[in-house]
Every structure is written in structure tokens, then in C-alpha cells.
Amino acid sequence: MKELVVVGGNFAGMTAAFELKRHFKKDVHVTVISKLREFVYIPSLIWVPFGRRKAEDISFDVEPVIKKHGMDFIHDEVIKVLPEQNKVLTKGGKELAYDELILATGADLKWEALPGLGPKGHSRSIFTPAHATATYEAWKEFVKNPGPAVIGAVPGASCMGAGYEYLMNFEQYCRKAKIRDKVKVTWITPEPYLGHFGIGGMPGGEKLLKTFFKKLDIDFRADAAITEVKENSVVLSSGEEIPAKWKMLVPPFLGQKYVFDSPGLGDEKGFITVDEAYRHTTYKNIWGAGLSVAVPNPFKGEGHVPFGVPKTGYPSDEMAKVVAKNIKKTNGGDGEMHFLPYGNIAGLCILDGCNKEMIIFSNHLYEPRKVAFILPDPTGDLGKWMLEKYFLFKAKHGISWAL
Numbered sequence: 001m002k003e004l005v006v007v008g009g010n011f012a013g014m015t016a017a018f019e020l021k022r023h024f025k026k027d028v029h030v031t032v033i034s035k036l037r038e039f040v041y042i043p044s045l046i047w048v049p050f051g052r053r054k055a056e057d058i059s060f061d062v063e064p065v066i067k068k069h070g071m072d073f074i075h076d077e078v079i080k081v082l083p084e085q086n087k088v089l090t091k092g093g094k095e096l097a098y099d100e101l102i103l104a105t106g107a108d109l110k111w112e113a114l115p116g117l118g119p120k121g122h123s124r125s126i127f128t129p130a131h132a133t134a135t136y137e138a139w140k141e142f143v144k145n146p147g148p149a150v151i152g153a154v155p156g157a158s159c160m161g162a163g164y165e166y167l168m169n170f171e172q173y174c175r176k177a178k179i180r181d182k183v184k185v186t187w188i189t190p191e192p193y194l195g196h197f198g199i200g201g202m203p204g205g206e207k208l209l210k211t212f213f214k215k216l217d218i219d220f221r222a223d224a225a226i227t228e229v230k231e232n233s234v235v236l237s238s239g240e241e242i243p244a245k246w247k248m249l250v251p252p253f254l255g256q257k258y259v260f261d262s263p264g265l266g267d268e269k270g271f272i273t274v275d276e277a278y279r280h281t282t283y284k285n286i287w288g289a290g291l292s293v294a295v296p297n298p299f300k301g302e303g304h305v306p307f308g309v310p311k312t313g314y315p316s317d318e319m320a321k322v323v324a325k326n327i328k329k330t331n332g333g334d335g336e337m338h339f340l341p342y343g344n345i346a347g348l349c350i351l352d353g354c355n356k357e358m359i360i361f362s363n364h365l366y367e368p369r370k371v372a373f374i375l376p377d378p379t380g381d382l383g384k385w386m387l388e389k390y391f392l393f394k395a396k397h398g399i400s401w402a403l
């Protein structure tokens with residue numbers, strides 16, 4: 001019986017586990033290890049800081065689902081991988097042997113990137129259920145005594161889409177709370193231009209965002225580097241200091257600690273080094289999927305400020321599907337190995353703006369593309385709502401093969 005161990009129980013980890021079970025059917029034992037018991041539909045975290053969702057509305061316990069599908073679940077944190085011995089060590093003292101190991105552990109948040117950044121400093125976070133919930137509590141106080149706001153992303157950040165979503169929601173919730181006239185809103189981004197999103201933008205995207213910003217009276221600085229976050233302002237590398245009582249800034253992401261503690265596993269940022277089959281570049285029975293892997297950034301040097309490329313939910317699932325197919329192939333399956341260059345994965349995203357949204361689609365994440373568009377959704381934010389229900393349903397029922 002082959003031992004297949006999946007580390008991570010969210011988008012990429014759940015998809016990889018269910019796909020392995022689907023491809024192998026028998027003769028394998030699949031174990032999922034995750035430091036969180038819950039699957040969290042992270043894209044809806046942008047609604048938690050305004051009370052539109054509670055963390056528990058968008059989470060569920062993965063253990064019963066995994067067990068129902070004939071797999072084992074271990075609620076524990078991996079602290080080290082020993083690739084030469086084919087073992088993982090956990091915080092709880094377990095030593096697990098594997099024949100194939102799939103790492104789908106997402107990313108950590110690099111708050112130390114700037115002085116004053118993050119919830120222990122002077123800016124709010126929406127990047128974990130606990131942070132998003134704390135930001136909601138702080139928002140309720142802010143409404144009573146509002147002031148200027150700076151929302152954006154710091155140099156090296158890659159998840160600008162979530163920042164834009166938070167910005168648009170923040171602006172609309174200020175209107176709903178009747179405080180908009182007291183809140184000057186400024187967006188600051190390392191992207192070379194508005195709507196680059198770390199993927200080279202979309203046709204007409206910059207113009208569309210500029211139109212929205214003008215209409216909604218949102219000021220912005222693009223290709224801009226924040227250097228410090230202070231209690232009541234944000235400082236830029238240009239020397240400009242922008243008053244800001246409220247700040248929500250996307251930090252850079254980096255790999256999880258166990259990757260740094262397992263020499264040879266990841267790059268200097270702690271992301272797992274894989275080839276286009278999502279197989280480790282050195283250890284052939286280790287695979288990576290989702291936010292935890294290192295992907296090429298063809299936009300380095302575009303603009304003056306460094307920024308990363310996003311690894312969103314759809315590409316995370318696609319990588320996991322490729323990994324499962326390739327593990328089957330390398331363990332006696334038919335057919336060819338599957339190679340999927342990261343930039344060739346389709347871009348599929350809904351950018352929510354509170355009761356309005358933009359649908360973003362491209363047949364490839366990076367140029368060259370045959371189809372690429374960004375369009376306002378005439379239905380309001382039905383798309384984001386439907387995606388949330390669909391993804392939660394899919395994850396709860398182990399439907400990994402579908403979009």
C-alpha cells in the first residue's frame with residue numbers, strides 16, 4: 001500500500017487529496033495533515049471586516065469530509081520535512097513516512113517587511129479569520145470617530161486583488177455608515193499601474209479602475225513604495241507622508257516556517273521549488289501546489305517597486321489536479337506526464353466591490369493570451385456570492401474534478 005501524505009487542508013490540499021483518491025481508487029492510503037481543522041473559503045474574508053460574513057459562515061471542519069472519503073486526517077503542524085528519509089515531523093511529535101508527499105501549505109504573512117506594518121503595528125489585516133474578525137471590531141469603533149484612510153499593498157506584495165476588493169468594500173461601507181465625507185480614501189500600490197494585479201493587467205482594466213476611482217473619489221498612488229506605517233500616517237519612499245487614521249495594507253507573502261527549517265525544500269522566500277509538472281526540482285517524490293510553490297515572475301523590473309504575482313484559488317486547484325495526475329502516472333499510470341506552465345493557467349477571478357463586482361477572465365494568466373477581459377457584472381455581486389456557495393459545496397462534498 002502506497003503512503004500518500006498531503007500537507008494542507010484548504011484549496012490545493014483538499015483538491016489534491018480528493019483527486020488522488022479519485023485517480024487511484026485503491027492500493028493507496030491517503031493522509032491529510034493540516035494545522036487548521038477548518039476549510040476556510042478565504043475569498044469571502046473580505047466581507048468579514050464589515051460584518052457581512054462571520055468567520056464560521058465560510059468555514060467547516062474538514063475531518064468528517066476527509067474520513068467519509070476513506071482518507072485519514074491529522075490535525076497537527078508539520079515542522080520539518082526529511083526528504084532523504086521520506087519522513088515528515090510534526091509539532092505534536094509524530095513522524096510520518098511517505099512514498100509521495102504533497103505540500104499545499106499556503107503562505108505566511110511577512111509583517112516584518114516594514115516598520116509599523118500589521119496588527120501588532122499600526123495597520124489592520126484581513127488575511128486570516130481571526131485578523132478579519134478583529135478588523136471588524138475596530139471598524140465599529142472607527143465609524144464612531146472616523147478619519148482619513150490609506151488602503152493598499154506594500155512593496156513585494158502579490159495579493160493586490162484582495163486589497164482592491166477591501167478598498168471598494170471599505171468605500172461603500174463608509175457611505176452606508178454615512179461617514180464618507182469624513183474619510184478621505186487613498187489607495188497605494190506597488191503595481192506599475194492601476195489594475196496590473198501582478199499579471200500584466202487586462203485590456204481596458206486600468207481605464208476602468210481610473211473611472212471607478214474618479215467616480216468614487218478615491219485618490220491613488222501607483223508604482224509607489226510605502227516605507228513606514230505610523231500611528232496616524234503612512235510614509236512613502238518619495239518622502240510624502242499621507243495622513244491615515246485607518247490603514248489596511250497587503251503584506252508580502254512568504255513560505256511557511258517548516259520550509260525554511262528543511263534545507264533544500266524551498267527558495268529564499270520559503271516557496272517550494274517545483275518544475276512545470278509541480279514536482280520538486282530535487283526530490284522526485286515531493287510535489288507542491290497552490291500558494292506554497294515558487295512560480296516565475298515575468299514582471300520583475302516593470303515599474304520601480306517590486307511586487308509579486310498572485311497565486312489565486314483557481315490556479316491553486318489546477319496545480320493540485322496536475323500533481324494528482326502526475327503521481328498516478330509515476331506510480332504505474334498510463335499516459336504522459338502533465339506539464340502546466342504557471343503563466344498558461346487560465347485567470348478566473350471575481351473582484352468584489354460591495355454590491356458590484358468585476359469579472360476577470362483570461363485564457364492564460366500571463367501574455368500571450370487569446371482571450372482576456374475585465375467587465376462590470378450587471379447583476380451586482382451575484383457572481384462572488386455564487387462562487388462562495390459553489391466552492392463551499394464542492395469542498396464539503398469532495399467534488400475535486402469540477403472547475
Ligand SMILES: Cc1cc2nc3c(=O)[nH]c(=O)nc-3n(C[C@H](O)[C@H](O)[C@H](O)COP(=O)(O)OP(=O)(O)OC[C@H]3O[C@@H](n4cnc5c(N)ncnc54)[C@H](O)[C@@H]3O)c2cc1C
Nearest residue numbers: 008009010011012035036042043078105106290291312313
Ligand atoms: C483576503 C483574501 C482574498 C482572496 N480572494 C480571492 C479571490 O477572490 N479569488 C481567488 O481565486 N483567490 C483569492 N485569494 C487567494 C486564495 O485564497 C488562495 O489562492 C488560496 O487560499 C490558496 O490555497 P492554498 O490551499 O494553496 O493555501 P491556503 O488556502 O492558504 O491553505 C493552506 C493550508 O495549509 C495548512 N498549513 C499551513 N502550514 C502548515 C503546516 N506547517 N503544517 C500543516 N498544515 C499547514 C493550513 O492549515 C491550510 O489548511 C484571496 C486571498 C486572500 C488572503
